[in-house]
Amino acid sequence: PWSATTRFHPYAATGGVPLMDVAERYGTPAYVVDEADLRGRCRAFRAALPDADILYAAKAFLCRAMATWIREEGLGLDVCSGGELAIARSVGFPAERIVFHGNAKTPHELLEAVEYGVGRIVVDNLAEIPRLAVLVPPGRRQKVLLRVIPDIEAGAHAAIRTGGEGQKFGLSIASGDAAAAVTRVLRQPELELVGLHCHLGSQIFAAEPYEQAARVMVEQLALVRDTYGIVLPQLDLGGGQGIAYLGTEHGLTPGGYARTVVKAMEERCAALGLPVPRLTIEPGRSISGPAGLTLYRVIAVKRTLTRTFVAVDGGMSDNPRPSLYGARYTARLIGRRSTAPARQVTLVGHHCEAGDVIAESVPLPADVRPGDVVAVPATGAYHYSMASTYNLTGRPPVIAVADGAARVVVRREEIDDLLRRDVGL
Numbered sequence: 494p495w496s497a498t499t500r501f502h503p504y505a506a507t508g509g510v511p512l513m514d515v516a517e518r519y520g521t522p523a524y525v526v527d528e529a530d531l532r533g534r535c536r537a538f539r540a541a542l543p544d545a546d547i548l549y550a551a552k553a554f555l556c557r558a559m560a561t562w563i564r565e566e567g568l569g570l571d572v573c574s575g576g577e578l579a580i581a582r583s584v585g586f587p588a589e590r591i592v593f594h595g596n597a598k599t600p601h602e603l604l605e606a607v608e609y610g611v612g613r614i615v616v617d618n619l620a621e622i623p624r625l626a627v628l629v630p631p632g633r634r635q636k637v638l639l640r641v642i643p644d645i646e647a648g649a650h651a652a653i654r655t656g657g658e659g660q661k662f663g664l665s666i667a668s669g670d671a672a673a674a675v676t677r678v679l680r681q682p683e684l685e686l687v688g689l690h691c692h693l694g695s696q697i698f699a700a701e702p703y704e705q706a707a708r709v710m711v712e713q714l715a716l717v718r719d720t721y722g723i724v725l726p727q728l729d730l731g732g733g734q735g736i737a738y739l740g741t742e743h744g745l746t747p748g749g750y751a752r753t754v755v756k757a758m759e760e761r762c763a764a765l766g767l768p769v770p771r772l773t774i775e776p777g778r779s780i781s782g783p784a785g786l787t788l789y790r791v792i793a794v795k796r797t798l799t800r801t802f803v804a805v806d807g808g809m810s811d812n813p814r815p816s817l818y819g820a821r822y823t824a825r826l827i828g829r830r831s832t833a834p835a836r837q838v839t840l841v842g843h844h845c846e847a848g849d850v851i852a853e854s855v856p857l858p859a860d861v862r863p864g865d866v867v868a869v870p871a872t873g874a875y876h877y878s879m880a881s882t883y884n885l886t887g888r889p890p891v892i893a894v895a896d897g898a899a900r901v902v903v904r905r906e907e908i909d910d911l912l913r914r915d916v917g918l
């Protein structure tokens with residue numbers, strides 16, 4: 494199943510269901526998720542790293558069905574809000590397999606995490622240490638990881654690079670905060686320091702930053718051992734594995750990633766006389782991204798002096814990534830065969846701003862017309878989870894397809910849903 498990240502296949506997410514049937518039955522825009530493809534990606538990571546904890550990063554895409562699939566596949570869950578935790582709880586996700594993240598966890602979120610009994614809480618800053626410690630009930634110890642900044646720059650866009658100094662996440666090694674955090678956690682009997690964490694950023698294609706991170710982090714484990722005589726058993730290297738949106742990008746496979754990271758960890762541990770820590774990773778996009786696509790219906794085709802706009806019934810409310818990160822997409826006509834030659838068009842949404850572009854330079858048949866349905870691939874991560882109701886449009890449903898059958902796992906947001914919370918004067 495991994496090939497879909499590196500080889501473009503517009504119909505990969507059909508699960509045996511014609512996409513046109515989905516569009517007609519459930520309407521557009523709609524997010525479609527291929528359950529078997531997604532489960533295959535979970536299994537590929539488990540097979541590549543059988544001795545590691547694979548946590549799916551919930552922020553990429555989470556709903557009850559997704560939490561259930563992740564639970565069934567035996568993965569853990571990285572959550573970063575009370576909301577994500579609530580969904581995990583609602584499907585009885587095993588607490589010990591949950592890791593709780595965040596750079597500004599509220600006291601209430603921390604309490605909920607402790608009460609549910611999450612396996613690990615990732616401490617992001619010094620203030621969090623006493624705040625968390627007081628919430629731990631007597632007789633219990635909360636396992637924690639410390640998030641440190643490895644000072645490595647990687648990731649597709651400045652907004653999604655989190656490994657360097659000068660961004661908001663984690664404890665700086667250079668400033669001494671990381672060392673201070675180790676000292677303070679070790680002084681709190683309510684907390685049990687089990688390891689270190691880092692997350693470099695997102696949409697990373699190269700192996701090299703991960704190699705570097707593994708080395709830097711093992712050196713930090715050695716520093717803790719040298720300073721306190723304690724060997725921390727765990728190392729969490731976060732997520733960030735890139736996927737193909739256009740079909741031309743080549744990412745790391747789980748196997749390639751695993752070989753790189755395990756080798757770097759083992760070599761550095763051998764050199765420093767440390768046992769190899771238990772590895773945790775947190776892939777999000779690389780599990781759910783390629784398993785999803787978005788269906789839109791064409792509303793208008795406008796040929797201007799300079800280009801052709803194909804306007805559809807969704808846009809930046811269901812896919813804010815082009816405007817936020819300059820992300821690029823492609824699209825395919827589905828549901829009918831056209832013999833017309835392909836022309837480059839600009840696929841735009843229905844929102845009230847010129848920046849509402851889904852994709853530039855998309856080759857669509859010259860006879861593309863209102864009523865046609867187009868599919869935009871690789872929208873399974875950071876689309877549903879980042880959707881807005883801009884211009885008071887309800888968010889699209891999520892349709893799961895598997896074994897030739899489609900079902901709604903998140904229903905469409907209707908105008909009544911939006912009006913209900915607007916209580917008026």
Ligand code: LLP
Pocket residue numbers: 550552553571594653692694695696731732733734775776777778779814818874875879
């Ligand atoms: N672990 C931590 C601590 C993270 O902050 C993230 C993502 C992940 C794991 C998962 O990263 P992934 O494997 O999905 O790259 N909205 C942006 C991406 C933001 C990523 C935030 N953190 C986008 O649409 O590109």
